[in-house]
Amino acid sequence: MRISGKLFHTVVLTFTAAAYAQEQAPLAPASEFHASSELSVTQNDILGPGKASSSLSKGLNFLEVLNLYGNGTKGAWNYNYTVGAKATDDDRADANRVSLTNIQGRATNNTHTVSVGDVFESFSQYSLATSLKGGSYRFLKEGTKLPEVSGVFGWAYPRWDSVWKDPATRSITRQASGLRLKQTINPDLWAAGSYVAAKDTGRLTDTDALYDAKNYTFDFGYNPMPGLTMAGEHSTSDYEEATGATSAKGNATRMELVGDADPSRVSLEYENVEPDFFSALGSASPDRRKMKTKWRYKYSKRITINSGLLWYRNNLDGRKTSGTTRNWKPEISAAIKKPFASRPYSFADLSYKFDRKYGGGISGADHYTNLNYRDRFGELDSDTNLGYTLYKTKTAVRNAKEMTFNTSLNSRYQVKAIVLKPSVNLGTWYSKDELADTTDKLYEYSLGLGFEAPDANLTSDLRLGANTLRKSDAAADDSDKFFASLSAYWRPKLMAKLNDSTIFLRAGYNSYAFTTAARDFREKSVTVGLNTSF
């Protein structure tokens, strides 16, 4: 099913007319309807022998994003709904000319809640953490000891076009169903059990994996004392994969303990995800055992210290012949307000992070050091960052020293009803690769000028700059980029009837030049548009 452009515009006009009619008619007290639309037209020109490298679509393109949403009351039931659509002829913005971006309806009487369309019942991290196209039901009766019950059924398509098998966005069909029971055992403790099943059909290519997977999950939350919270989850997966004729069972467990009360916040985390754990609809990184601790300590009103230690490893089943890779990632940082007593707006943040990775034929030790300093000098706000990183991964993978320096200066001047915001950004990146015996240098600068006329509801930002990459390796290209951009937003008073409308202009110019002239290209882009909502 493809919706034609004409049909889409007809739908837009119909909904818009209906919206106006509803605006002018007396509204039911508990009923609301809103709509928003963003229509833009873009002209891109790409020139030069290397124009194939551009990420822009050449020529004139349009993009329309429409959203309609509302809510109301009918008897004991409250309802809300939302519908969204997108239309474009730019293949890089969407593979389809017209597509439905979202459609959802929900009704509740405070005990029973029914949702259809886009439903996102995130049961828990391992069980269900993605949206479905389908329906859900929830039972929750406040003030009773009855459990909260949630049921969901649908398809885990990434977009609506996939539902009607649009050729450009067709995907495997992943049918999902799930049930969750959550019981509040006492005011300090709750526990929940979830069952989620996913079944794939509709292979697009001979090599597509088709899963038939089930996850059984238990999770809980506990507040043993003020400021201390515990949460945990355990999930068992059982899947069969048809294409490769494989099947496996796996487990995933995570626990978190957080103590939070001034002046400290301490967290302890543990996670163990077996290599064969599979969650078609949840979030998990298989084959990882992780321990993590973080401590934030407000040493004084001026100084806060953050520290942390992260450790994780893989090869939990010991089947990797290359061995186990272990990672240690300690870090410490200090944020200091007014490091110089005479400078009331000064702020410094110093951090050090270390990455140690070894095993499986790899041995790496990376050091990251960073200093950030912010201050105000008269009318000038400054933000400066200095970083030093040492990458060292054996054998003959990476041995490099890198330094970064960035500083920005911003100011604000008001001349009658006009506000000017000039800014300057300077940056450099230096890398010395010991293995290749090469040096890379990147310099960049940009100048900006913000312009605001609040009385005229006009804001704009002009920015131009350049960056230059210089490589000592004669076989690799140097490059230069010059860029200029302008964005302007105007909310004309004449359009006040539309409640909130903005006309915008965005223009950009990028010029890329390389040592190999055949790679050079230039981009010019101009976008004009209208945002409307009511």
Added chain:
Amino acid sequence: MKKILLLITALLSIALTADAKWWIFGKANTDVGVKYLYINGIAADETGASIKLFKETLPSGGAVKINGKAALGKGAVGSVRLTLDNKDTWTDVKFAENGTFEYTFSPEAGKVYTFFIEVTDTAGKTNNIEGTRKVIELSAENIQTKIRVALDTLFDAYNRENLQKFMAGVGENFAGDKAMLERAVKRDFDALSNIVMRYSINNVAAGAQGRVFVSVTYNRLVFVNKTGASNTDTGTTEFVFDSAEGKLSLFSMKQPLMFGLSDADNVASGVVLGGADNPLVLNDSGNLGGQLSYTSADGSFGFNIDDSAFEDCDGTAGNCSGHLVFMTGVPYMRPDDSPASALIGQIPGKNITSVTLADVQAAATQAMETPVSGMTYGLQYNAQYYAIEIVSLNGNSIALKTKTF
């Protein structure tokens, strides 16, 4: 494993039996307090100072429920009051004998509510009222507008290579681990320049638990500092955002990744169905990883997986030093060793991201195979195991991805 479980048990035992808040080092001493506080089911400890709610994520009837439990030393609860207007007016809240209380109100969209709660025991002692301050707002914006603001912030910070600003948009509970993502993004910024990423929203879904799912079509241009090369790609990916911290913050990402390309296996949780054929990743040396391309003069060449290097040769084992020999014209591919110690086999249904060591061990049983575009192969080379995915095979040109176990 047992040691770790013992350690966790010991930590929990200490936590549960401790009389005082061991983690604050004796700096706080308040007998009367709030044992826990939830605002629409989200623990107040986790919300941050301000809480922005969206109509689409309110659990029922557009109401906000505040519930909690008073904590007392030895006395009993005398009263519980709360204010939503910065202490201008106070409302008595009904509480149970055990100190639990609950209050529900229907906020107006766009209005800001400054909340405090006061617990008083029968002796007149009160809690630290200032410590309970929360600013609650029901956003007048629809969730689609809000998700665009969150995505714009992340994409803009990444395009400008501003690590601090980028990480401000990532939630503390980021599923792939926030510390891993921060280091991966830092490595991305050292490896890439002239980053231009754009997106267009395909699908948005808000859930009652305060999480928002979004699917986008992305379009990306990057320059790789190590080689000076540029790379563009387009595809579909998915994010989940969490609204527990007063704003929408990133909770999880799927492959193909937009951020954290230097540690894709650890920061991504899951793969988008039909996301992208050749997702962009960065390897340990700061170079483009994942996909390697080669065009040979006659379709005969060797490939060394450890060095990611191709070698022109005539297709016989004798003069190719790598792990694999290809003769695309025949067509065949075979390990560059005797069949006794080097074996290969097809793994249908898996790609380089989903293939496991068990798949490789089960598949690597043949002396040679037919190279097929889109197929993943397991390879045993002496005691070492690899997976190879042929991304494309067109005449004498090949693009492949590898994984070492």
